[in-house]
Amino acid sequence: xxxxxxxxxxxxxxxxxxxxxxxxxxxxxxxxxxxxxxxxxxxxxxxxxxxxxxxxxxxxxxxxxxxxxxxxxxxxxxxxxxxxxxxxxxxxxxxxxxxxxxxxxxxxxxxxxxxxxxxxxxxxxxxxxxxxxxxxxxxxxxxxxxxxxxxxxxxxxxxxxxxxxxxxxxxxxxxxxxxxxxxxxxxxxxxxxxxxxxxxxxxxxxxxxxxxxxxxxxxxxxxxxxxxxxxxxxxxxxxxxxxxxxxxxxxxxxxxxxxxxxxxxxxxxxxxxxxxxxxxxxxxxxxxxxxxxxxxxxxxxxxxxxxxxxxxxxxxxxxxxxxxxxxxxxxxxxxxxxxxxxxxxxxxxxxxxxxxxxxxxxxxxxxxxxxxxxxxxxxxxxxxxxxxxxxxxxxxxxxxxxxxxxxxxxxxxxxxxxxxxxxxxxxxxxxxxxxxxx
Numbered sequence: 001x002x003x004x005x006x007x008x009x010x011x012x013x014x015x016x017x018x019x020x021x022x023x024x025x026x027x028x029x030x031x032x033x034x035x036x037x038x039x040x041x042x043x044x045x046x047x048x049x050x051x052x053x054x055x056x057x058x059x060x061x062x063x064x065x066x067x068x069x070x071x072x073x074x075x076x077x078x079x080x081x082x083x084x085x086x087x088x089x090x091x092x093x094x095x096x097x098x099x100x101x102x103x104x105x106x107x108x109x110x111x112x113x114x115x116x117x118x119x120x121x122x123x124x125x126x127x128x129x130x131x132x133x134x135x136x137x138x139x140x141x142x143x144x145x146x147x148x149x150x151x152x153x154x155x156x157x158x159x160x161x162x163x164x165x166x167x168x169x170x171x172x173x174x175x176x177x178x179x180x181x182x183x184x185x186x187x188x189x190x191x192x193x194x195x196x197x198x199x200x201x202x203x204x205x206x207x208x209x210x211x212x213x214x215x216x217x218x219x220x221x222x223x224x225x226x227x228x229x230x231x232x233x234x235x236x237x238x239x240x241x242x243x244x245x246x247x248x249x250x251x252x253x254x255x256x257x258x259x260x261x262x263x264x265x266x267x268x269x270x271x272x273x274x275x276x277x278x279x280x281x282x283x284x285x286x287x288x289x290x291x292x293x294x295x296x297x298x299x300x301x302x303x304x305x306x307x308x309x310x311x312x313x314x315x316x317x318x319x320x321x322x323x324x325x326x327x328x329x330x331x332x333x334x335x336x337x338x339x340x341x342x343x344x345x346x347x348x349x350x351x352x353x354x355x356x357x358x359x360x361x362x363x364x365x366x367x368x369x370x371x372x373x374x375x376x377x378x379x380x381x382x383x384x385x386x387x388x389x390x391x392x393x394x395x396x397x398x399x400x401x402x403x404x405x406x407x408x409x410x411x412x413x414x415x416x417x418x419x420x421x422x423x424x425x426x427x428x429x430x431x432x433x434x435x436x437x438x
Contacts, residue, residue: 015221035217036382045178051185058146063132125231165270169429173274249280249327282395294367354420
């Protein structure tokens with residue numbers, strides 16, 4: 001790693017504070033030409049709240065008290081020199097996360113009577129805490145419209161068989177855990193959501209959920225805190241900042257591999273596997289887990305891609321994915337339906353090869369290069385820097401990008417083998433055709 005990259009990354013130092021019960025994180029930097037703002041609001045995944053919570057940001061994007069009509073709301077973004085505004089709903093461990101994002105050009109590059117950062121924070125704060133309402137309730141017409149949006153997104157998962165198989169494998173593997181729930185909720189819950197129910201959930205969510213606000217750009221904590229205090233109207237219900245997350249993966253012992261076969265009308269089988277991996281994002285062993293996943297199936301040079309897809313020609317695609325906040329690794333592959341038994345066996349062979357320490361120098365060095373290259377690129381994106389720090393907040397880790405790069409580069413085959421020997425196959429899920437094949 002070049003000294004220049006290390007120096008650039010080591011100078012990243014966030015300033016932190018609290019206001020109105022929100023945790024505020026500011027990264028003063030002149031590196032970017034825009035201000036990047038993220039608001040994270042997280043709550044435990046629960047059956048009775050997951051769907052209304054997922055619906056909330058869809059409704060909030062329709063309008064605020066200051067700009068109650070969606071056309072006005074969007075035109076205001078144009079007034080802010082084409083500021084960007086969006087959100088995501090996803091899960092981190094057993095938590096459902098809602099992230100609002102906004103980016104606006106830095107004040108140095110425009111001529112504006114009022115700071116664009118101030119205006120952007122006011123817009124975002126009002127969107128989150130002062131939504132458009134009718135008779136003190138979230139607008140029914142927006143709720144009904146966005147229920148349809150969420151339903152279509154959930155239906156799209158079923159139509160995308162790769163995504164569907166991945167979600168079903170997780171649901172079967174974690175059927176007794178909150179992680180089984182999709183962050184967008186359940187279609188069957190949408191019909192019962194009305195203005196009263198969603199407004200009550202919205203107010204409970206704002207009062208109880210931890211909220212983290214990030215600002216990256218040419219500013220400081222002392223400048224940002226009063227802007228947030230003015231813009232985020234949360235009342236007195238929150239008091240001090242809510243407790244943090246400190247996610248720690250619970251490693252469950254596998255007593256028996258769960259095999260599930262599901263049939264739908266399709267031509268290509270989807271073979272997915274779920275494994276329990278004994279580490280989480282905040283652990284010292286996390287860099288070795290990153291390397292394990294990379295060598296197994298994270299990259300085109302990995303064992304799954306090379307042996308299952310290229311050499312044996314058993315899969316159209318084969319890869320693996322690590323969820324470091326949950327301690328789960330999943331394998332995804334698309335296969336000819338008749339090749340099920342062969343594909344299962346050769347994937348198991350790769351898992352055993354990892355346990356046996358069969359890791360050659362090319363696999364080791366190429367994986368280190370891929371992981372560290374990605375980490376170095378984080379400095380080029382304000383939102384990636386925000387995400388990296390928030391992952392630390394979630395897990396209780398105090399890890400910097402240079403330290404993680406250093407830990408990855410120092411990882412040995414023995415470290416990776418140690419992870420492999422503790423990683424257990426939990427679930428085999430096969431999505432096959434409806435004609436009676438395997």
